Amino acid sequence: MADEETTTKKVPTKKKGLPPISPRNNNAETTDETRPVRRKKKKPAESTENGHATGGEEKPTPRRRAKSAPPGEKSTETADDTKDDSALTTPKKKKRKPKPKPEGEEAPTSDRSATSAPDDVGGSKTSLIKEDGTPRKKGKKKKGAKKARDGSGEPAGLDDSFFASDLQDISEDVVTKDTKEDEADEKQKTSYLTTAQVLHSQPLEKVFIETRGGFKGYNKAQLTKRMIQEQEEKAVEPEQPTRTTMEFGLATHRVFKTLCLFLHGLTAGLALWEIVIVYVLAQHPDTDFLDHYEKLSLPVQCVFYLLFALCAISACDRFDIGNPTRRFVVQALTLQNGAVSIFVYLAGLVLSLSTIDVEDRMHLRERDPTLWNSTSTTETELDKFRSLNTARGVTAILGWFIISLAPNADRLSKNLHEGDDEILAGEMELDTVSPA
């Protein structure tokens, strides 16, 4: 029995590599939960003795066997484990462990879960650096071993020298274990790691920015790029307002110009229609003509004034008579540019206004028929009206024709854009020359 005892002790201790750790943590919380586990350990320890006998001193092997060998036991123990585990942590993470290492690992699982907490608290900075896993775990294991001495006093107290030699094995044991346990271990630790991360701020790749939908993570590189872009946009924007009063004025001018280009054609078309109507109605007797045309006379006069006025303004804009230069005047007089259209339209305007007396006479025919009593005045007035109306129509069409030869001529906007400096400069030169 004594030999057996020693062997049994050897095995568990080696196996223990983890078991002894359990009691150490028991002092804190898991005393009730781990005790049953420990009891179970002894059973598996006996069962694994067979495995150990064959495997000798090699630590990894017995464990593997333990994993593979006792499937029957698993079923019984996992049931208990799951109970224990569920009490400790989430079943997901635990379930993985119990399955591969049912006997020896159970305690460690509970241990680790428990130990990781204090370890993290102690060395959270190291624990956060995942690459340094192996060295850290060594230290941890040693700690665990130390604690195993204290916590599991019963086996340590029996023979220290024996246990000391055992501890060295444990350290090796742990190292080999690490590779297997690492994944599961880390998964367990994540829960603690998260808390550790919250407690100790670490520089992250991401930056969290609050948006309408909450906080969103952005990559630092992308964010810096975007910020640079925004800054560039901001830098570009302020330059615009310095020029825009002029540009806004020119934009409204362009709108007016486009509208007037349409009105030029409308005036010409209306004039042509007017001429045709008057000559068609002229085929009838004068009274017939007056009957038909009297309702049309004054509205046509008003519309023609509006159209001619707008067209004349547009023609003036295009050739900017407000800023005449010698070259421009010469060109205008020799008909080299379309400045004649200004005079054509003004002539049309005057002709149109000149017809108002006849048109108003026609307009008032209903109210005052005496105006058209004498046939002689009627004839002369209508002759005058027809000729003036024709001349008016011809000027409208001619003006439109001249404008359409150079529809993009826009001397005003050009002068507004650049000419003012010249004017100021020219004035200055004149002023400076005159006193000298």
Next chain:
Amino acid sequence: MLVSRYQPILYLQYLLLFVDIFLNAFTELLRYQNVILLVLYVVQDICIVFAVIIIFLLFFNTFIFQAGLVSILVSKFKVPISVTFIYFSLCLGLHVWTMERRWDNTNIYMWDNKGYQALFIIQRTCAVLHYYFYKRTALKLGDPRYYQDSEWIHREFERRR
């Protein structure tokens, strides 16, 4: 000058010009009553006065004016100013004459007086020039160079002191 400040001013000037040109074109059609005609004429004259006031407020706002170089501004804009004043006086005269003759009967035929027709034609033709020069001045006063300090103004000031 800021665009946000210049924009409503320019739109207001365009509106005043449009009201003016519309009334010029259609008052002959709108002579239903003598009072209506009178109101329309008064509105047109007030529009012209407002337009002149706005232009002068813009003048007062320029850097040249604030620097005391009023004469430069006047010499630069003497044509639009004179055209506007001529047009305003012609308008006023024509409106007075028209109201005097049409007050009793708005639909009286009054083109027998050739002087009246001549005034009518001159006023309407001058209106076109007024629109052109006023619009040009309004656009020109949008030039930011009038509202900021420049070397030219400094030299001018030195010379005139």
